[in-house]
Amino acid sequence: MRILLPALVGLALLSPLHARPAAVSPILTTPDAVDSETYAQPRVARVTHVALDLDADFEARVMRGSARLDILAAPGAREIVLDDKGLAIERITDDKGRALRWTVGTSEENKGAPLTVQIGAARQITIHYSSRPDASALGWLPPALTAGKRKPFLFSQGQAIENRSWIPTQDSPGIRQTWEASITVPDDLVAVMSGERLTPQGEPAGAGRKRYRFRMAHPVPPYLIALAVGDLAFQPLGPRSGVYAEPVTLAKVAPELDDTERMIDAAESLYGAYRWGRYDMLVLPPSFPYGGMENPTLTFLTPTIFTGDKANVDVVAHELAHSWSGNLVTNATWPDGWLNEGFTTYFENRIDEIVYGKERAAVLADISWDDLQRDLRGSKPNATKLYVGPGEEAGELAYNKGAIFLRTIEKTVGRERWDAYLRAYFDRHAFQPQTTAGWLADLRANLIKGDAALEAKLQLDRWAYEAGLPDNAVHVRSATLAQVDAAIEQVKAGGPVASLPFASWGTQEWQRFLNGLPRTLPSVRLAELDGAMKLGTSPNAYVRSAWLTLAIGNRYEPALASAGEFLPRVGRLLLIRPVYRALAAQGDWGMPVARRIFAQAQGDYHPITAAVVERILEPAG
Incomplete structure (x- = not known):
């Protein structure tokens, strides 16, 4: 029998490290918000807060320790289902240290397995475990693969559903959680995470070890919990920004990032306050798989963007823009991923225009158009949709088709009206998940407002749900x-x-x-x-x-x-x-x-x- 959780908006969660309580983010209950990539049943029992206490074992290539989970459950709920991708679990206890029964179900490729815990009346549990050496979210690099060649390096990459390989939680973008962490590492290395850094210099943790503590007071999707450990130095770029990198790399990369504070100011002038405190960046070794990753307070960057001409700092503008579209308002499921990437690609271009001028923005928008045309030619029709339904193949054009969709709306209704809508949209849905259908409903209610001619001109459903490129698409030429x-x-x-x-x-x-x-x-x-x-x-x-x-x-x-x-x-x-x-x-x-x-x-x-x-x-x- 399924037990449904009552409305969650407005409930408060207290954590020892939080300066103030954080509101629990709602769970969306419409059919399109059901995430097929998680085993969780959040309307029965959901994780609201994760407290990690982990030791980074570079020799064994594992993270070892515990995760304490705070749970919000429906009346009568007796179990919680988590996501597990190869974790080595030793035991699970309640808040009084009593053992709880648990089982790991059948594993599916990529998705992992359900971890079901019989919680009874417990609303806080602790999982004692370690990750596997081949955990899919963790990159353990020997010294030879770093820039400095002297010390090892560790970094995580959780998007889309990889964090379940080192954090036992409900690994779904629609189940936002606050978190805190205590990370112990060799004392000649530095740990950084995607949250407030409570002990920037670390604290003694036994012979040859040092402990770093972090917290994230805002509820975030679990894929945004990120960690890196290595030989790191820091250089400030402004009052609320800076860059971490290996010492041999720092002098090369910092000059190309010196416009970061201007980008933050530009973003705020468009769509409201930056709500995450600091905006720092971490330049990783070359094996990082993406151009950047928008981890809150600490964007991860590939060294490949540093080409000596500042031509690729649009990547920084992109990851910064995610602080609104993606981190603040997040796709509820991965078929809605264009709500993150399409919005962000559009927003990035607006930042570039303010900081570098209209022609630079036009160059990047024109390149975006080229990339979209290439993807349209090389993809099956279903893979050219923005919203990709269950069983359909995901394409690679969420970034550019999504951005051109929003640019088309801007050109149709006017920039001033569009910016006012988008700024208010981020405020209305801050720290919440969103679906394509939910955004379209919001757009119709707050921008179109029953204007049938405007509705017809915009072709919203064709953009969101159909293959190919609608005939009203705006092409910016450079x-x-x-x-x-x-x-x-x-x-x-x-x-x-x-x-x-x-x-x-x-x-x-x-x-x-x-x-x-x-x-x-x-x-x-x-x-x-x-x-x-x-x-x-x-x-x-x-x-x-x-x-x-x-x-x-x-x-x-x-x-x-x-x-x-x-x-x-x-x-x-x-x-x-x-x-x-x-x-x-x-x-x-x-x-x-x-x-x-x-x-x-x-x-x-x-x-x-x-x-x-x-x-x-x-x-x-």
Whole structure:
């Protein structure tokens, strides 16, 4: 018999580390808000607070200790179901230390297994456990894989459902939780987390060990609980921002981040106060799988964005924008993920416009349009939807199609009216989950307000639920990229490559050029491009990735050596995934090379990256 939990809004949760009580975030109960990627039954019993007490064992590659969970349960509820992905559980006790019965159900690939605890009347439980050495959320790096080459490094990556491999909780974006943590590490390393840093210098914790304590007083989706441990130094960038990095890296990366405070000010001028206290960043080793990760108070960044020209600091604007769209208002389920990424990509561009001007924003928006067109051409129709229903294949265009959707609304209703709506929207739904249907209802109630002509002009349901690109989509065109387009036409016409003005190009111009060239080119033309532009040895990872994808697609033999050097040292999926795909698509010419490179590089990749590449290289059939 299922027991339903009553309304949750307004209930308070107290924690020893909280300066003030935090309101419990509601659970959405509409059918579209049911998360198929969790075993939890939050309307019966849900986690509201997680208190971690863990020791980082670098030799064994495990996190070991306990997680204390505060529970809100319906009257008569006798059990709680958590998510577990390979945890080694020793025992589970109630708040008086009495043993509780628990079982782990059948495990599913990627999703893990249900951990069911018989809580009886207990509303606080403690799970004593350790993670596995191969926990999918944790990247344990030996010194050789760090920038400094002297000390090991650990970082977590919880999105989308990986944190269940090191934190026993209800791992769903719709079940927001406050948290606190005590993390013990070797005393020559520094621990940082995505919350308030209570002991920035650490405190003694026995021979050769140091303890760091953290807290997050706002309810957040569990995927945003993040940890890193390593040889880290810190440099302030302004009164509420700074950057952590390995000491040998810090001097290189800090100058490219010196506009961070201006970005925070710009974001606040658009959509209201930044509600997370500090905005710091952590530059990770190259095996980090993403460009950035929007962990509250501590954005994680890949070193690949630092190319010497500040051309890629839009990644910082993107992760900062997530402090509103994603962290403040979060997709309730992963099929609604575009509510995070599409909104954020739009918001990022608005920050860029304020800080760097309209033409820089136009360049990035035009590149976004290009990326969307490529994804539309290369995806099955169902994978070109924003909202992806149960059983449908997820696409890769939530960022750009979502951003263009919002830009289309802006152009239709006017920027002033749109900004007022969006600012109020973030206030109305702060620290809460959201669905596509819920946002559309909010938009209709607070922006459209029964205007049938406006409703018809916007084509909202077509944008949200149908495949392809509606015919009212707004394409922002860049004058800068128009000049690059002229260079592309010169190459197509057979003109000399050496005369092109590429010496002044930044990352975006290079991307436009390489992605805009014909996909079929003879080896002699590829050799001319490579020789004049030094593409096969470019230190810019964006340029190298785009070049290798083109060159390998044409079976350009010198590209194989370049790929063999590039792929093992870069862990960012955005940059290596297309190269592996290009190799795999070339069958007997490229697939053996891809598998040989992956065999060499696999141990250096984050588990998420390794799993994606493995799927690309699986035999067809």
